[in-house]
Amino acid sequence: MRKKPTVVRPRPTRRGRADPFLRDRGSSPVEFAVIALPMLLLTFAVVQTGLVFFAQSIALAAATQGVNGARGYQSTVAAGETRAEGFLSTAGVGLDDRQVVVTRTGTEVRATVTGQAVTVLPGFSWTISKSAHGPVERPTTP
Template sequence: MSDGADRGASPVELAVVMPAVLLLLFGSIQVAAWFLARSTAMHAAQSGVNAQRVHQAPSGAGVERATAFLAAAGDWLADPKLTCATTATEVTCTVTGTSISVVPGVHLTVSQTAHGTVERWTEPAR
């Protein structure tokens, strides 16, 4: 039989291990939030490109569509900034921001860019 020398060892071991377990738990949730923010930014950028690349799309259509997407997607991406640049042949939309923070003091930056070809009339091949 035990003489009681190990009495109370389990709570002490738990107190030592629990901060590491909580750090891993919240760290994994923070990484998941970062991936969701990246996905949200990418889909917003793609949505902006799809709106801006349409034949004779008005200026600002891409930013408007991306802003609407971000409003509907929720708060996964904090402080989003949108830019869409259009040339004669190409559209590029970039969405940047930070993911929501689960771990205090951790602010992970997200930046996603999408490209697309502008729809236009061209001469047929002969």
């Protein structure tokens, strides 16, 4: 009489089913390795987007300050540039390699602030350029 080979089966749980976690042993590290890089890239992209918008906000505010400084009655271009540079120095590190250009005609002042947004992704650079303009304050006849 031949003996039947014994078959090892997973032990049923109390509900009568085999434990589903026994079949998935070792799959977590593989799943993590596949999903980790895209999740990190997505996180860095979200942070970088925030930094670019922050740099745009700083550049626009500095340009507005430059216009406000240069548009006053008998004011100068240098006053507008000084005011914009002063704002940029107090704004912190949101805009690198910044340049301020203020032009003034007889009726209008225009300020342009250009710089580089701070990056967390190496190899990428975002150039930010924002302008503001306004009328020159001057006496007029009614």
